[in-house]
Amino acid sequence: ALIITDECINCDVCEPECPNEAISPGDEIYEIEPSKCTECVGHYDTPQCVEVCPVDCIPKDPDHVESEGQLMEKYKKLTG
Template identity: 80%
Template sequence: MALIITDECINCDVCEPECPNGAISQGDEIYVIDPDSCTECVGHFDEPQCQQVCPVDCIPLDPEHVETKEQLMEKFLKLTAQS
């Protein structure tokens, strides 16, 4: 699954620089996560780094983007493939 940032986000700016895939960006009102780039940090870390640093715990799994660990690893490999 990709992760999602809920409307409880306080725009504290700590999650964006922690994302190794660059999947987090400032949206219209709160930060957003691009599900095509989110691997839940699979391939980089054992735990999603954005969840680790979020002070208000507003980054749950996105039920609309269900993926297995294997699918997340495949996405990681595609995102990090050398051209």
């Protein structure tokens, strides 16, 4: 999964781009629900939130490191 850092400026452009509806406005900055983020595996070649974020504040989450295979499994579960 990816994570949004505190550099987020709450611009809201990432939320509608997420194919898994993993992004939502948190108390102070936008947040990614790790169980729903496939790093866009299954949907796109690149993470769509990273593509649009104007301040590049969406790195890989070191607490949720996943292989391509694990991300694809998550994608299959989410899409049924």
